[in-house]
Amino acid sequence: MLKLRFLAHKEFRHILRDPRSLAIVVVMPIMMTFLYGYAISLDVENIMIGVVDYDNTPESRQLIDHFYGSAYFSKPDASPVDGDPERILLSSEAKAVLIIRSGFARALHERSDFSLGMMVDGSDNTVAAAVQNYSSAIVSKFALDQLPVDIEIPGITISTQVLYNPDLKSSHFFVPGLVAIILMMISALLTSITIAREKETGTMEQLLTAPVTPVQIIIGKIAPYIGLALLDGILVLVFAKIIFKVPFVGSYMLLLLFGLVYVSAALSIGILISSLVKTQQVAMMSALVATLLPSVMLSGLIFAIRNMPPVLQGLAHIVPAKYFVTIIRGIMLKGAGLQTLALNGLALLALMGVLMAIAAKKFNTRID
């Protein structure tokens, strides 16, 4: 126990006395939150859409007002409101045209099925996807508004798309995931550097001639960084709340608990990397490549995993960030509890166990 305490204590001293690791711990997460939070924004606002209204009733005009009244859509500068939809798309700057067939008002009152048309310019697929999401959100909200409050609405499945993030803000969706990415990266980076540094300065050689077991060294290395990484997580979350105004609905304690498991997994990855490389430079590069790319691409942060080819889907199962992104989004945006997240939590725990075991096994008490 004393050995462990000293190992951990020494690590804290290293961090506090080394400006470089301090910078990684404090400056990098803040910088990354800013950069990613603003740069990876899929929010598209003020999309110009034209309208062709064949129904021409107060209800249809109300629907059009709903569209233009939202922040997402605006009127094209110079374009006829009526006419051939495709001509509008071609002749104006409109990215989409809403087509309201006649019979809209009647269908609304009879509560029968009715399908609105939306012709979208697919050349800009981000905008096209946004138009689809936003417009279905607006339509379902409109439909709800038209109905008396106490009535049961059968089959309005469309409304699920706007639950939990009613503003459809992508930052609400991104920033929690970003916490996962940043934690993964910083943790792996820190541990991989700290061991590589000991190899570079020769202190690892000295340490290995002492009767210290690999497990003791690894725990001594991981323990201080767990605290540090969690502190980083809190830092990023505070930023998320202040700057991006991301809501936090769920339990802080639960997130901390899962965070602990996640960070331990990430730190093990760092140890694993450092047992394979010899210099700090290589450790840093390897840690970045090994964590950043898979975590961003295969975690569901940006790209939906279920749309990926089977090979990548399989690969995603061993990316810790995949589970933690789901967990942190669930807790922050939906207030999900332990039961809902149990499966993801268990997967994360298993992954951590496996990673730690491999790291301990790979960590060599010899220097060759």
Add this chain to the structure above:
Amino acid sequence: MTERPAVTIDNLSRHFDSFKAVDGISLEVTSGETFGFLGANGAGKTTTIRMLCGLLAPTSGSGTVAGFDIYRQAEEIKKSIGYMSQKFSLYPDLTGKENLSFYGAAYGMNGSSIASRTEELAERLDLHDFIDRPTRSLPVGWRQRLALGVSLLHRPRILFLDEPTSGVDPVFRRKFWKILYELAEEGVTVFVTTHYMDEAEYCGRISIMHQGKIVEVGQPFELIQKHRAENLEELFINLINGREAANAEA
């Protein structure tokens, strides 16, 4: 105390790919002996020491340190030895005292014995003036004194020193050897490599290594007589050159 040898090496080899860094050496060092392990750069001295300290796996052959097998009882060996590497290997951002406490804990010492032992070594190695400064800022000689302190902390029975005095001024080298003598008198086996032939003369016995092989072992004075050399330096140069010439002919 015991008559059993501190170190035995039997036909020990270590290859790095096709390069034979250590090529079938055999050696025995008795307890309490000050043994000079000499050889030119790249002769395989450091590789040998690393194998004995459990830092490097041998390719073949066998060996024991303090009676423990170098393959199977590395942990036991580590408790009995002190090691000082060729390269300064204390934490540069920690002070001397912090380094000492850290390694003390790594050897499983408790807080009070670390404190008393630190005080004792500070006195003996004259560390007081700089023990509270980060080791990064210290001149080489002072660093080496600290490194020796670290390797002595847990009272090892065998001390492996890999060029402990390289880059150290003559005054301190003299002092360093005085300490090694005292240790030998206390029964500590000292296994030391050096490039300084005057230091080699202080050793009870020496071996001379060349290209992975031990070419000569014995007491310094005996060896000088046997090879009709003026002094150790001449002996060393003659032996190495003789080997090179033999290699060239073959």
